[in-house]
Amino acid sequence: MDLVELIKAAGVVGAGGAGFPTHVKAAARAEILIANGAECEPLLVTDQWTVISHAKLIAEGMRALGNRVGAKRLIFGVKSHYTDVIQAMTPFLDGEYPIEIGLIGDFYPAGDEQVLVHELTGRVVPEGGIPLDVGVVVSNVATLANIRRSIDGQPVIRKEVTVTGLVRNPGVYEVPIGISTAEVVAAAGGVTDENVAIIEGGPMMGMLIEDWSKPVTKTTGAFLVLPADNEVVITRRRPHAATFRQALAVCCQCRMCTDQCSRFLLGHRIAPHLAMRALLAGGAYDLDGVDAEGRRFGQPSGDDIPFEVRAMGYLCSQCGICEVWSCPLGLSPRYVFGDYKAGMIARKQPNPLKNRPETALEQQAWLRLPKPRLVERLGLKDYLLPYKGTTVPVADPWEVNIRLKQHVGAPAIPIVKVGQAVSAGQCIAEIPTGALGARVHASMTGTVAAITDQHIKIVRQGV
Numbered sequence: 001m002d003l004v005e006l007i008k009a010a011g012v013v014g015a016g017g018a019g020f021p022t023h024v025k026a027a028a029r030a031e032i033l034i035a036n037g038a039e040c041e042p043l044l045v046t047d048q049w050t051v052i053s054h055a056k057l058i059a060e061g062m063r064a065l066g067n068r069v070g071a072k073r074l075i076f077g078v079k080s081h082y083t084d085v086i087q088a089m090t091p092f093l094d095g096e097y098p099i100e101i102g103l104i105g106d107f108y109p110a111g112d113e114q115v116l117v118h119e120l121t122g123r124v125v126p127e128g129g130i131p132l133d134v135g136v137v138v139s140n141v142a143t144l145a146n147i148r149r150s151i152d153g154q155p156v157i158r159k160e161v162t163v164t165g166l167v168r169n170p171g172v173y174e175v176p177i178g179i180s181t182a183e184v185v186a187a188a189g190g191v192t193d194e195n196v197a198i199i200e201g202g203p204m205m206g207m208l209i210e211d212w213s214k215p216v217t218k219t220t221g222a223f224l225v226l227p228a229d230n231e232v233v234i235t236r237r238r239p240h241a242a243t244f245r246q247a248l249a250v251c252c253q254c255r256m257c258t259d260q261c262s263r264f265l266l267g268h269r270i271a272p273h274l275a276m277r278a279l280l281a282g283g284a285y286d287l288d289g290v291d292a293e294g295r296r297f298g299q300p301s302g303d304d305i306p307f308e309v310r311a312m313g314y315l316c317s318q319c320g321i322c323e324v325w326s327c328p329l330g331l332s333p334r335y336v337f338g339d340y341k342a343g344m345i346a347r348k349q350p351n352p353l354k355n356r357p358e359t360a361l362e363q364q365a366w367l368r369l370p371k372p373r374l375v376e377r378l379g380l381k382d383y384l385l386p387y388k389g390t391t392v393p394v395a396d397p398w399e400v401n402i403r404l405k406q407h408v409g410a411p412a413i414p415i416v417k418v419g420q421a422v423s424a425g426q427c428i429a430e431i432p433t434g435a436l437g438a439r440v441h442a443s444m445t446g447t448v449a450a451i452t453d454q455h456i457k458i459v460r461q462g463v
């Protein structure tokens with residue numbers, strides 16, 4: 001069977017991002033394949049530990065995908081100080097179809113696809129574009145391992161997840177997809193303090209989880225158990241309207257957010273300070289509730305904000321540098337851009353910004369945010385994990401809730417019934433005909449206990 005079909009059958013999606021279905025990417029043509037092993041979110045070590053545990057699989061996955069897309073070069077992108085990761089990959093680099101090591105500095109956001117492509121090839125992805133636009137395909141290391149497994153007919157049913165912060169046994173855990181957040185934290189020994197909050201993902205781009213029954217999906221990368229009074233948590237609990245009120249009241253237009261914006265530095269026409277100025281100049285905002293059209297408070301009504309400024313929302317990666325690092329007043333241009341983009345999508349206005357810069361800005365080479373300083377700024381130094389370790393497999397729980405949409409595209413359609421016995425690895429939901437999506441598989445053997453429009457619940461047999 002062709003690799004694209006094998007990947008599709010196994011339900012492989014991008015493990016390090018939004019979950020783009022990998023079979024679509026594998027059907028493209030590209031000159032260069034980059035393995036993204038540059039994990040850059042503070043505290044996360046999932047990719048590093050995954051490479052150390054599965055280097056051979058990742059190298060074989062690179063060659064298989066590289067062959068399929070016609071890549072002339074295979075580059076394993078890794079930070080230069082991840083020496084254990086480089087050592088783990090070294091025995092698998094040479095051969096007829098060699099893999100190069102592409103070294104990157106320890107800055108944030110080095111793992112952002114567009115930054116990574118620029119670092120390793122010198123090419124700049126166009127505004128609103130993807131790496132394929134410049135002949136490059138980028139795949140996360142865990143995705144590459146899953147691609148290799150798909151050749152053996154193994155679907156994606158488990159996920160490696162960093163668990164750190166206020167837990168007894170921080171580390172990287174290999175868990176069945178569909179296990180709850182609370183059970184993953186329990187597997188890490190449980191919390192060491194009562195007053196904690198959990199962030200899913202990294203401290204820069206992750207989301208606060210208020211409901212600890214939320215299940216692990218194919219894209220879950222980490223759970224950070226942080227003190228409830230840590231700034232990372234406080235920022236996420238701040239009411240949206242308060243963020244906008246602050247922006248309206250105090251932005252001094254110093255433009256530090258723009259000068260240090262990771263996408264501006266790549267040469268894209270994004271200017272967070274202009275997003276804030278547009279807010280100041282505008283005024284048609286309902287800061288106290290939801291407006292007549294059902295938009296949440298703070299969302300610009302549209303016509304009073306220049307179209308090209310609203311469109312910059314499409315160019316924002318939500319990396320968070322402007323909010324966490326640049327702004328001396330603690331304002332959040334990224335939230336504003338998030339709303340601008342949501343408004344554009346709601347109005348069915350596509351991204352009009354499509355410039356193709358040939359080079360990044362000169363200052364991109366020195367205006368890099370050192371990750372250790374970012375960790376200090378976030379107050380997270382105590383929760384750092386070593387770059388090397390052995391992942392801990394977690395046994396099947398009593399039940400799993402497997403999401404029908406763990407990927408970009410349409411939710412999968414259940415093909416099992418309540419009461420049906422299923423075995424681990426069995427396909428339980430299919431891609432809707434003609435749609436972009438990914439198959440979903442049972443992550444453990446058991447019985448289908450419930451099916452909703454969101455989940456399929458499987459309970460262990462005999463429970």
Ligand code: SF4
Nearest residue numbers: 251253254255257327
């Ligand atoms: S850095 Fe802060 S104060 Fe300065 S322009 Fe940006 S949002 Fe305004």
Ligand code: SF4
Nearest residue numbers: 261316317319320322
């Ligand atoms: S989050 Fe801020 S720094 Fe990052 S791309 Fe968006 S505007 Fe630029």
